[in-house]
Amino acid sequence: MEELANLMHGFGVALQPFNIGVMVLGIVLGVLIGVLPGLGGANGIAILLPLTFSMPPTSAIIMLSCIYWGALFGGAITSILFNIPGEPWSVATTFDGHPMAQQGKAGEALTAAFTSSFVGALFAVIMITLVAPLVAKFALQFGPAEKFAVFFLAFCSFIGMGKEPPFKTLVSMMIGFALAAVGLDSVTGQLRLTFGFTEMLTGFDFLIAVIGLFGIGEILLTMEEGLAFKGKAAGINPRVVWETWKTLPRFWMTSLRSCIIGCWMGISPAGATPASFMSYGIAKRASKNGANFGKGEIEGVVAPETAAHAAGTSALLPMLSLGVPGSPTAAVLLGGLLIWGLQPGPLLFVEQKEFVWGLIASMYLGNLVGLIIVLTMVPFFAAILRIPFSIIAPIILVVCAIGAYTVHNSTFDVVLMLVFGVIGYILKKCNYPLAPMVLAIVLGDKAEEAFRQSLLGSQGSLGIFVSNGLVGSIMFLGLVALLWPVIADGWTKLRTRTAA
Amino acid sequence: MSEASQGTGRGPSHRYVEVGVAIATALFAIIVMIGSLQVGITWGVEGPRAGFFPFYVGLFILISSGFNLYAGFTEYSPSKLFAEWGQLRSVMSVVIPTTVYVLAMPYVGIYLSSFVLIALFMKWLGRYPWGLTLSIAICVPLLTYFMFEKWFLVPLPKGPIEDMLGL
Numbered sequence A: 001m002e003e004l005a006n007l008m009h010g011f012g013v014a015l016q017p018f019n020i021g022v023m024v025l026g027i028v029l030g031v032l033i034g035v036l037p038g039l040g041g042a043n044g045i046a047i048l049l050p051l052t053f054s055m056p057p058t059s060a061i062i063m064l065s066c067i068y069w070g071a072l073f074g075g076a077i078t079s080i081l082f083n084i085p086g087e088p089w090s091v092a093t094t095f096d097g098h099p100m101a102q103q104g105k106a107g108e109a110l111t112a113a114f115t116s117s118f119v120g121a122l123f124a125v126i127m128i129t130l131v132a133p134l135v136a137k138f139a140l141q142f143g144p145a146e147k148f149a150v151f152f153l154a155f156c157s158f159i160g161m162g163k164e165p166p167f168k169t170l171v172s173m174m175i176g177f178a179l180a181a182v183g184l185d186s187v188t189g190q191l192r193l194t195f196g197f198t199e200m201l202t203g204f205d206f207l208i209a210v211i212g213l214f215g216i217g218e219i220l221l222t223m224e225e226g227l228a229f230k231g232k233a234a235g236i237n238p239r240v241v242w243e244t245w246k247t248l249p250r251f252w253m254t255s256l257r258s259c260i261i262g263c264w265m266g267i268s269p270a271g272a273t274p275a276s277f278m279s280y281g282i283a284k285r286a287s288k289n290g291a292n293f294g295k296g297e298i299e300g301v302v303a304p305e306t307a308a309h310a311a312g313t314s315a316l317l318p319m320l321s322l323g324v325p326g327s328p329t330a331a332v333l334l335g336g337l338l339i340w341g342l343q344p345g346p347l348l349f350v351e352q353k354e355f356v357w358g359l360i361a362s363m364y365l366g367n368l369v370g371l372i373i374v375l376t377m378v379p380f381f382a383a384i385l386r387i388p389f390s391i392i393a394p395i396i397l398v399v400c401a402i403g404a405y406t407v408h409n410s411t412f413d414v415v416l417m418l419v420f421g422v423i424g425y426i427l428k429k430c431n432y433p434l435a436p437m438v439l440a441i442v443l444g445d446k447a448e449e450a451f452r453q454s455l456l457g458s459q460g461s462l463g464i465f466v467s468n469g470l471v472g473s474i475m476f477l478g479l480v481a482l483l484w485p486v487i488a489d490g491w492t493k494l495r496t497r498t499a500a
Numbered sequence B: 001m002s003e004a005s006q007g008t009g010r011g012p013s014h015r016y017v018e019v020g021v022a023i024a025t026a027l028f029a030i031i032v033m034i035g036s037l038q039v040g041i042t043w044g045v046e047g048p049r050a051g052f053f054p055f056y057v058g059l060f061i062l063i064s065s066g067f068n069l070y071a072g073f074t075e076y077s078p079s080k081l082f083a084e085w086g087q088l089r090s091v092m093s094v095v096i097p098t099t100v101y102v103l104a105m106p107y108v109g110i111y112l113s114s115f116v117l118i119a120l121f122m123k124w125l126g127r128y129p130w131g132l133t134l135s136i137a138i139c140v141p142l143l144t145y146f147m148f149e150k151w152f153l154v155p156l157p158k159g160p161i162e163d164m165l166g167l
Helices: A002-014 A017-035 A041-052 A057-082 A087-102 A106-139 A146-161 A166-181 A206-223 A238-267 A272-286 A299-314 A316-322 A328-339 A353-385 A389-408 A412-427 A433-459 A462-466 A467-480 A483-500 B014-039 B053-073 B087-106 B110-125 B130-151 B161-164
Strands: none
Touching: A002 A017, A002 A106, A002 A353, A017 A057, A017 A353, A017 B161, A041 A087, A041 A206, A041 A328, A041 A389, A041 B130, A057 A087, A057 A106, A057 A299, A057 A328, A057 A353, A057 B130, A087 A106, A087 A299, A087 A389, A106 A299, A106 A353, A146 A166, A146 A433, A146 A462, A146 A467, A146 A483, A166 A433, A166 B014, A166 B053, A206 A328, A206 A389, A206 A412, A206 B087, A206 B130, A206 B161, A238 A316, A272 A299, A299 A316, A316 A328, A316 A353, A316 A462, A328 A433, A353 B110, A389 B087, A389 B130, A412 B014, A412 B087, A433 A462, A433 B053, A462 A483, A467 A483, A467 B130, B014 B053, B087 B110, B110 B130, B110 B161
């Protein structure tokens, strides 16, 4: 029960007045980021990261992770009231959430969404509390080959599980690796791929890429669509909340199933978006009201929101215990760890107990605080969405520029941000996924280092990656994830043939 | 968004953008591979040399670009639009002022350039009255100044105006 004692100590850390303060600030900023077009979890945190440089790491991670929870909550507001998914994983929430709002039941839909988010997150945090220390303990024995195998598994899951064409995912990911390689080679200390440009000596910072690809790219997409926000009024009051809460326990089965789907998908880097769709689809098939899904069924809000939040939260499990982030936002948080001078990975649980358990405790508290804040402040956040885009857009551009500048105090980074933004817009329109690129920029150096160290150990033989049961099975899992569409296809064919 | 671009309007074909992106990624791959060759992709005394890993990364991009190029020709009908010209004009109306904004920033500082950007946007795209435009265009940089330079002690780029004011 050492973990329980650690967790209690973590609560002690998280409950310090300063940390409570940054928690509330983080949640409010997060919801704001979640509802504003062009700002999402990943780039919002990237922009605000420089503000935390002077904070103690524990307070900094509490603030940033709370921004993340806030952004997850915020996505539901835009989906339900405006039919605009603030984040990709809120798309499934629009299916039933927006029809409910059109029928004048926005309050019920929002309450159901927030409460389900909370339940999903709570389930995932409990899972993290129980599982993360074990995974970390296990991962402490990993050598370079095993480390590379974990990276391999993570990146293969992107290709196999993503909904984009596999070769586009591969291109996007490999561009990330190539950008990560620019600059000083960490193994030999040699300069590479700089082509004599002094600006490229330090390489590409992933924060700049995140702000450009997600922030500027998103604004350009919004401009193209010429969005006029036509929102429904958010009538939410304690009576509506109470009435909705009374109906929610009926959907415990849907909730539980969505929690499990969310946690499962969140740990594998396929992430929250497929989790929310899958959960919605299964709920639709399993529910006796399944035929009404899409017309404003409350269960159709519960299922995707629970799964998305569970997935978003459990994406932090591999980040904390293995140093492999499960989502772009987790990748930005991981980048934060490096900047604050912490080494992500299993050693974190041994060397930085206060940090890890403070963060885990803050996940419990942050989600509770988040639930209260969103339930009470929905009309305020909805009002922000009604501000016309021609006012919001330049302000977001300015905020992105400031965020990009403050990373290294360099105006060249701001130019780079715009370049990434235009590239992000074109790639997004051509159905190239951006998340693998960001993850590859963050993890590129580490994956390369693990790969080269393994090869050094084996004198260049690739056999090292199947040299023992552990590394072999992780690599095998990676291949299964990579070829998953083919395997699933073959399995269905086989089954129909035997049935016929 | 793909539904929106299948309207009756005119614009660049999605197929050609798709093909263009595939060619661009292939060119990028070749640059990466050349850069890797320059630093060596073989084994040295210290194990795999600096270009070893990026070379194969480049190779992967090159091969995948080939598949994407093929898919661009086969999977997209030439009649499907990437976007209508009008939509692209809206996109450019953000890209061009922002380009000027980021290029001017090192010379005039972030505050003045932000003021101009916000004012331009609100007046030109939003057609707001001068009062509202100016108040927001002045308040945002002012708020930024206090938040970053005063509370969080993060310096932002400044230009001649800030020097004149002695900030």
